[in-house]
Amino acid sequence: MIVEVLLLLVLVLLVVYYFHYHQPAKNLPPGPLIFPIIGNLKPVIVAEDVRKLCNTYGDIFRMRAGCVDMTFICNFKLVKEAFSKIECTDRPQWKNIHFLTDGKKSGVILTNGEQWQNARRFLLRNLRDLGMGKSCLEAVIQEEAQMLVNDFRKYDGKEGHLPKSINIAVLNVIWQLVASRRYELDDKEIGSFIALLKSFQEDITGLFLPIFFPILNYLPRFLTRKLLSLELIDKVKQNVLELMGGIIESHKAKLDPSNPRDIIDKYLLEMDKKSEIASFFSELDLTRTLLDLFAAGFDTTSNMLRWICLYMAAYPDVQKNVQKEIDDAVPRDRLPSQQEKSQLQYLESVIHEVLRISSVIPISLSHCVTKDIELGGYVLPKGMILQGCSVTSHEDPSYWQNPENFNPDRFLDESGKFVSQKEGFFPFGIGRRQCLGESLARMELFIFSAALLQNFSFSPPTSKQIDLSPQNIPFSLFPKYQDIVITIRK
Template identity: 35%
Template sequence: MMISVILISLVLFLLSAQFLNMQWKSRGFPPGPTPFPIIGSIWWINFRADHQSLKKLAKTYGNICTLWLGHRPMMVLYGFQAVKNGLTNNSEDVSGRLQTYIFNKLADGKGILVSNGLIWKQQRHFGFGTLRKLGMGNKGMERGIQTEARYLVEFFRDKEGEAVDPSFPIVHAVSNVICAVVFGHRFSLEDKTFHQLIEAFDYIVAFGNSRFYYMCEMFPWFAEHLPGPLKKARFSRDFVCSFVRQEIKSHREKGRRDEPEDFIDFYLKQLEKTKNVPNSTFDEDNMLQSVFDLFLGGSETTATTLRWALLYMLVYPDIQDKVQKELDAVLSPSHLICYEDRKKLPYTNAVVHEILRFSSIVLITIPREAVKDTTVLGYHVPKGTLIMANVDSALFDPDYWETPHQFNPGHFLDKGGNFVTREAFLAFSAGHRACPGETMAKMELFIMFCSLLQKFKFTLPEGVKEINTDFVFGSTMKPHPYKLCAVLR
């Protein structure tokens, strides 16, 4: 009995000491909910970084506030000014990526997306330099996108106006663009392995902003021994890695390093070139993870945005009609859509940008980490502090958008009907960790969207009166499954 009392007293003492220590540490940070031992203050947003909880957090504590992920402080930025300045002022100082239990399980600090230091600099520089060689942002990439747009048009034409869920054909078309660049080949719509690949990525993305994700980060010892979402996420990642390893093996056997045709070829050539270079981070693990990251970044977000694009055309048929009238007035029916056409199609270009703004598929950036003591928005930020930017709040900031909660292409048009850029358009984030695939994503979205609307009028299936425009919560905000009819114009 006495031992139990002593143990309980000791635990209470340690918890109290940690509680007081956390209050002391939180003095120099922006205001926020009271942090408690072990759980921090993430409980305040109910272990879920969604629209309402982050809005409530900002309303209570201000546009710059602090949450504690366990014992780690995390600055939360809300609204355009806080997000922009927080990510771009002293941008290099906050360019780190947090190394957490889950990230280490899924990436182990390798590749491009969640790596740091020399690995991040070398892999990112090589990765996107190689993508440029393979045509990113120019005619080489454009031809690949036009090819997939043609297959997508053929898919809908074959359905002859019957009701169909557009999700998988869209994912298939968008993913095949990056597949051709990374693997050197595309997949057919019936390929079972490709279906499994997409399902695996879908699960990893859904897991990434779930309540279970936050619980795993806070109680890793607990998550390690339980079956469930984490185990399935690791299984999904292992499946993808097994597939990529097979692709690498196949590329090695073909031996095209003298005349590389795709990303894996270029990486194998780089391995040979740097095998005796000190401090080189080029190895098979980084190659595998870089391929994983490029596939994830080059497919998930653009496919989700295109799904929203067609859904909005069902919701706003008048806007669909205006886009088609502009396409008809400027381009001939046989014209092959190219990215340069956006300069002649200001209304259509504005609609594409409004789709990106209004769908706001990434609510928050993957948290960044201060790589050294620095200053963020007037606050002293010690090395290791996390920074989480609510990008969604910039895209809906009432101080910078006339009708933030309405789908309004006029946000990107001046009084003369000319396309204009907007400073609060941070759909691709900002600073050192901004999305480097922005140009590629815009090319894909514009070419595929215009190619579809040039050929089809999209309508609701017979008998469907209501459209669900709520999102399915996850790392990206997807629309609920829906069906449409593509009627040949």
């Protein structure tokens, strides 16, 4: 009797599965076979998964992880169309991703509606007031660039990994705007905190498993502790609350309403006004916002600088051309500045080609469809999760001739002038959720890269080659840690 009941249940599941996923009227995107309960046998985690599925199913394909339906968009025009729609602006509201605030929606990256709009508007306005995207911030970036150059000099002629000081130098720029604080490049406390965030990033699947398989939320903690990396999540939460909480408390103690110094001061003052924009503001929300800015402020830009150093080591002729251009435009007794940007066209093209070929963030943060829409001839129903794939656009031969080749000339016009706006290129995202710190990141990449290449040459160790394949980390294409030789230029 038990066998018959089990067979009946299996049959019911198969019928439900068939009618739910195979009704032609739905006109859903194609994709690999979806099984009841588990979804696809192989989830999409790294860029190579996207490439293979795109080659098999085309520019739009559908996946399912447990109970979550996802559509991956691999064509630039379709990503641009989708992410420009109001119906595709929201983030999915998964309680687990708000672990820092015990499920309460907070911050700027993962919130929606008025809460997100207010937070983004507040940050954009005040970051610009404090200098983001303006020449007044250049002195801050150049100071950090000089510190970084001084630190790199310690490694002259030695084989080893690129110094970790890159992380802190980049972080210091945004953190001075946010918290009026900078760290020494060898600061062990903040270095340990960054290392903790990186280990969390590399083991982030534990955060998403309960979203895909909700039953895991109801199992005893002793059963899920290892599977879901709960100890690591708790450690990250504790460290974030301690670090950010301490910074907020020190700002509250020294707050001068007539002279706000940074984002934290401005946030605390806005919170006290009880204004409409501050209706979602709280100290807990500020803590999450600070984490958003902290992580975004150092991670992608510092890894981009590592990619630039590695590509220069792998392509010495390109490196020499960049260095000659810098030498012709800038005296060796001072660092390059934004004033020389028009004279450093080749450097700009190199930076953008590294942005293209590395695709540091190959898959966008998740968007959620709030109303049935049509895209590329398919219907995307309400609740569908959307992932825009820059990596496939950056490798699309429709936009890039021989896209697998590293070729900075593709960002130069016939007269050798740098061309920044190109179809098929969106390293900072696209649409309504485009990176709010793009102008800062571009300024940092230019000044840091120019400073390093003015003062150093990068090369592979003797009898070795630079490995330009990325780390195997979910949802990112960060460079591998490997030995490289830093040589002071005479």
